[in-house]
Amino acid sequence: MKKSFNIAVLPGDGIGPEVMVEAYKILNIINNEFNFKINTREFDIGGIAFDKFGTPLPKKTLDGCIKSDAILFGSVGGKKWTCLSRDKQPERGALLPLRRFFNLFINIRPIKLNNDLKQLSPLRSGIIKNGFDILCIRELIGGIYFGLPKGRNTFNKKNISAFDTEIYSTKEIERIAKIAFQLSLQRNKQVCSIDKANVLESSSLWREVVTTVSKNFPDVQLRHLYVDNAAMQLIKNPNQFDVILCSNLFGDILSDECAMLTGSIGMLPSASLNKNFFGLFEPAGGSAPDLKGKNLANPIAQILSLGLLFEYSLNLQHIARYIELSVIKTLQKGYRTLDISDGKNYINTNQMGTKIAKTLSEIIKNENHIISKNI
Structure with missing residues (x-):
């Protein structure tokens, strides 16, 4: 049967x-x-x-x-x-x-550009001469998209303000970080964690927790990048990346950038898992x-x-x-x-x-x- x-x-x-x-x-x-x-x-x-x-x-x-x-x-x-x-x-x-x-x-989100298909990328050939193979791991149900409170202050109709809350807990960061490190063991054993720890308190915690989790994976090389630098580095040399670990917001943005590096967002698949x-x-x-x-x-x-x-x-x-x-x-x-x-x-x-x-x-x-x- x-x-x-x-x-x-x-x-x-x-x-x-x-x-x-x-x-x-x-x-x-x-x-x-x-x-x-x-x-x-x-x-x-x-x-x-x-x-x-x-x-x-x-x-x-x-x-x-x-x-x-x-x-x-x-x-x-x-x-x-x-x-x-x-x-x-x-x-x-x-x-x-x-x-x-x-x-x-x-x-x-796996972002791959086969060497034989590098003409599809908007980047010049010298940058992508060997193609690239990036795995973007994005935390999906936390951060600013789900954080509370969120809403609007409408007391002053001439000057309405809106607010969202970027919030992450240790456990939320730990569980997504573990996945990134585990998957990196099947690849080139490199994880680049993305944050804005120089400005955001939530990112400061993100960096601390990811660093702690990395100690359980001594064979994996960890580095941290601020999100603005990461966006630049993806254009400058995408081949330097193996596994990228991102919060919900940063992953949403960078994964779309990665998609265009392959030629079109119509090329990029996605898996959302528990x-x-x-x-x-x-x-x-x-x-x-x-x-x-x-x-x-x-x-x-x-x-x-x-x-x-x-x-x-x-x-x-x-x-x-x-x-x-x-x-x-x-x-x-x-x-x-x-x-x-x-x-x-x-x-x-x-x-x-x-x-x-x-x-x-x-x-x-x-x-x-x-x-x-x-x-």
């Missing part, structure tokens, strides 16, 4: 449903080629859920996620819903509550409403996010490698979506998904042939 896994699929808004179709092409091949079964069920979330049910996170969707082994997420939001109250808006009323409900405090590595897997980019329905969005981030799902939540690392390799080989053949093209020679969303799926099928068949030949 085949082992089976249950995946909750949340396409969401904007380009989410379009790029999710391309992820299904990958799933279909995997279901046909391996001795396990991936069962999928779709649920509404975000703006489309609000339009149907009056809430961006319906109970049916949450229940479906609870009953699943992992969540494959598209994107949420758009101008249509910005006029809603904060708790009804797709991002604040759906994505952030999902992270909090499942305690998804670990955000992992301590058991149950996770939500989504492209790092947004819903891109201007691209909706045009068949121009880059599906690579969604496909690579599926790869991360296999790697972390399903513990099927070989499948993740196949998916990543299929993307690399497709790009090496010269296929480009609009965002990573010269603006003249490109293929559409559907075509890119089909090319990657075809390459994946070829890789798997070739691998099976080699294995059977050696038996």
